Amino acid sequence: xxxxxxxxxxxxxxxxxxxxxxxxxxxxxxxxxxxxxxxxxxxxxxxxxxxxxxxxxxxxxxxxxxxxxxxxxxxxxxxxxxxxxxxxxxxxxxxxxxxxxxxxxxxxxxxxxxxxxxxxxxxxxxxxxxxxxxxxxxxxxxxxxxxxxxxxxxxxxxxxxxxxxxxxxxxxxxxxxxxxxxxxxxxxxxxxxxxxxxxxxxxxxxxxxxxxxxxxxxxxxxxxxxxxxxxxxxxxxxxxxxxxxxxxxxxxxxxxxxxxxxxxxxxxxx
Amino acid sequence: xxxxxxxxxxxxxxxxxxxxxxxxxxxxxxxxxxxxxxxxxxxxxxxxxxxxxxxxxxxxxxxxxxxxxxxxxxxxxxxxxxxxxxxxxxxxxxxxxxxxxxxxxxxxxxxxxxxxxxxxxxxxxxxxxxxxxxxxxxxxxxxxxxxxxxxxxxxxxxxxxxxxxxxx
Numbered sequence: 001x002x003x004x005x006x007x008x009x010x011x012x013x014x015x016x017x018x019x020x021x022x023x024x025x026x027x028x029x030x031x032x033x034x035x036x037x038x039x040x041x042x043x044x045x046x047x048x049x050x051x052x053x054x055x056x057x058x059x060x061x062x063x064x065x066x067x068x069x070x071x072x073x074x075x076x077x078x079x080x081x082x083x084x085x086x087x088x089x090x091x092x093x094x095x096x097x098x099x100x101x102x103x104x105x106x107x108x109x110x111x112x113x114x115x116x117x118x119x120x121x122x123x124x125x126x127x128x129x130x131x132x133x134x135x136x137x138x139x140x141x142x143x144x145x146x147x148x149x150x151x152x153x154x155x156x157x158x159x160x161x162x163x164x165x166x167x168x169x170x171x172x173x174x175x176x177x178x179x180x181x182x183x184x185x186x187x188x189x190x191x192x193x194x195x196x197x198x199x200x201x202x203x204x205x206x207x208x209x210x211x212x213x214x215x216x217x218x219x220x221x222x223x224x225x226x227x228x229x230x231x232x233x234x235x236x237x238x239x240x241x242x243x244x245x246x247x248x249x250x251x252x253x254x255x256x257x258x259x260x261x262x263x264x265x266x267x268x269x270x
Numbered sequence: 271x272x273x274x275x276x277x278x279x280x281x282x283x284x285x286x287x288x289x290x291x292x293x294x295x296x297x298x299x300x301x302x303x304x305x306x307x308x309x310x311x312x313x314x315x316x317x318x319x320x321x322x323x324x325x326x327x328x329x330x331x332x333x334x335x336x337x338x339x340x341x342x343x344x345x346x347x348x349x350x351x352x353x354x355x356x357x358x359x360x361x362x363x364x365x366x367x368x369x370x371x372x373x374x375x376x377x378x379x380x381x382x383x384x385x386x387x388x389x390x391x392x393x394x395x396x397x398x399x400x401x402x403x404x405x406x407x408x409x410x411x412x413x414x415x416x417x418x419x420x421x422x423x424x425x426x427x428x429x430x431x432x433x434x435x436x437x438x
Contacts, residue, residue, distance in 0.1 A: 013320045017353045020328050024342030024349065028400055031341040040336050047290075047337045054291045110294070110338065112301040114402050117339035153339060181402070182410065184300065245297060 031115075041146050041153050042108060042119045048151035051119055055107040059248070066248050073137040099214050100254040102127060107151075111244045114181040116156040118142065120250060123150040131212055133253040139218040139241035140164065140206060141250055157219075158184055158244055166219055166238075167207035168196070174207035177219060177238065184244045186223060189236040196234070198225050204238050211258045274315055282330060285310050290337040293425075301414065304422040305344075307334060308393055309429050311351055312386055316372065320356070327352030340401065347396040351389045358388050386426050387419075394419045 008015065027040075042051065104126075108119035122128050124147045132144040134154050142156040143164075155162055160181050166189055167174035175191035189204060202222045208215035220238040228235045255261075285307040294303050310330060314323060331348030335341060351358075359367050362385040363377055374382065394415045402411050 013324065013353070016321055016324055017349065020324065020349050021346055024328075024332075024346035025400075027342040028346065029403075032403055040332075040341070042337055042339050044336065050287070050290070050337070108337075112297055112303055113338075113340065115339075119339075181407070245300075 042117065043123065043146050043148040043151040043153045045148065045150075048107075048119065048121075048123075048148065051107040052121055052151075055105065055121070059105070062246075062248070065246075069137050070249070098255065098257055100256055102132075102252040102254070104128075104152075104250050104252060106247050106250055109245070109247055111156070111158050111184040114160050116158045117145065118154040118156055118247075120152050120154060120252075121150070122252070123148050123152050125149050127254075128152045128252060129254065131258075133213040133217075133255075135213075135217055135251050135253060136242055136247055136249070138243075139220065140213065141242060141247065143212055144252065154250075156244070157187055157240070164213070164219075165207040165209040166204050168192070168198070169203040169205045169216070171196070174209060175233075175236075177204070185239060187220065187238050187240055189238050190228070190233065192234045192236060194227060194232050194234065198222060198234065198236070200224060204236075211255050211261045213253065214255070278314065278326075281310055281313065282326070286330070286333050286337070289334055294338055298421065299417070302418050302421050304418060304425050305393070305397075306422065306425050306429060308348075308351070308386075308389055308422060309426045311348070311355060311389060312426065312430060316359070316367070320353075323355075324349055324352045343397050343401055346400065347393045350396055351393050354392060355389070358385055362388070382430070383423075383427060386430070387423055390419050390422050390426065391415070394422070 042048065102122060104120040104122040106118055107121050110116045110118060118141075120128075120134075128144060128147050130144055130147055134141045134144060140157060142154040142159070142162065144152050145155040146153045157164060157177065158179050160179060162177075162179055164177040165174060166177040173192055173196045175189050177187055177189050179187045192198070200222050204219045204222065206213040206215060206217040206219060218241050220240040220242075223237040223239040225234050225236040227233070289305065289307045293306050296303050298304075307330065311327065314326075327348040328345050331345035332342060334344045338344075362381045363372070366372060398411045398414045398418075402414075
């Protein structure tokens with residue numbers, strides 16, 4: 001007994017090292033296969049506030065660019081609005097529409113690691129919920145992963161765990177948008193069957209198959225494509241519309257029918 | 271003794287803030303985010319309780335992990351260099367580092383840079399191989415280790431010569 005205790009005391013540093021290393025290994029490897037940790041993420045009070053303060057200072061740089069981007073978007077939306085066939089009775093009641101919209105500011109961006117998470121300055125107090133879609137003025141950005149009272153983290157499309165339903169514009173061929181982890185300007189679209197005619201430069205938009213994003217939100221354009229190993233599906237490189245390195249304002253999309261869809265799907269499976 | 275603890279707490283907080291607010295957003299050439307907080311392990315007093323040093327290293331890495339949503343990657347890598355530091359120091363400075371009157375002042379520049387380089391290499395190798403965790407991407411791992419490592423090393427050398435501690 002004395003010897004065992006002596007042995008442990010002698011190698012106590014090694015034991016401490018192994019113990020702490022095991023904790024961190026388990027946490028790290030779990031996060032590769034499951035969701036981001038609920039307890040340790042940057043949506044928490046301390047990190048959220050530090051990032052918020054940092055953002056307050058740095059947000060003054062680049063206001064001009066941001067304004068230009070917003071004006072550009074307004075112009076595009078107004079063009080759509082003016083050219084729309086006139087609706088006899090426009091509905092003013094915004095509580096009855098399928099998709100709700102919230103705006104938020106990005107306080108932490110990240111695009112260089114294989115699993116990128118972003119942080120925004122709105123949380124459950126503002127009505128943010130898990131699995132809301134996040135877009136910018138130019139296109140898709142990601143999905144809300146964790147929410148705290150005043151902050152939330154977003155799983156970026158630049159995350160090897162991300163998998164988003166996407167299709168080629170004006171067709172109904174859909175596939176999955178994934179990211180291989182190499183280049184932050186391109187994502188990959190897989191599972192598009194071989195018989196689909198493709199042209200470099202075609203636009204890729206979100207498909208209507210998920211309950212997170214509405215249909216036809218822009219994602220990017222086809223940069224190049226080739227057949228996969230089984231030669232029956234395409235691997236398409238999609239150049240994203242968003243400049244992932246330079247994002248300030250984002251919109252959150254809430255699908256108000258999601259509960260109903262989920263419930264129905266669960267019933268059908270049973 | 272008391273001032274050493276205060277100084278290290280001050281460094282701890284300041285290095286976390288610099289790391290997460292400045293260097294994590296650097297994205298030099300699209301992917302290089304140097305980890306300058308490693309300088310903490312270089313500056314940390316030499317003759318201390320190793321267990322406390324390891325706990326401090328774990329805490330420092332873990333705080334940075336929470337900020338950058340990297341789970342426990344920084345914690346594991348920092349813990350490892352804290353555990354390996356005595357071995358690395360014996361390797362770089364020879365046996366005389368165990369003597370009572372040893373200090374960084376009577377070592378050469380090359381010895382100090384070797385120590386820093388080894389620490390950076392071990393840290394980055396653990397960090398990036400666990401971050402990517404795939405043998406298929408071994409080239410990507412090596413690219414990230416060396417590119418980020420060189421920038422980290424340059425910045426750490428700069429910091430260590432700019433703010434060289436007088437007391438140690």
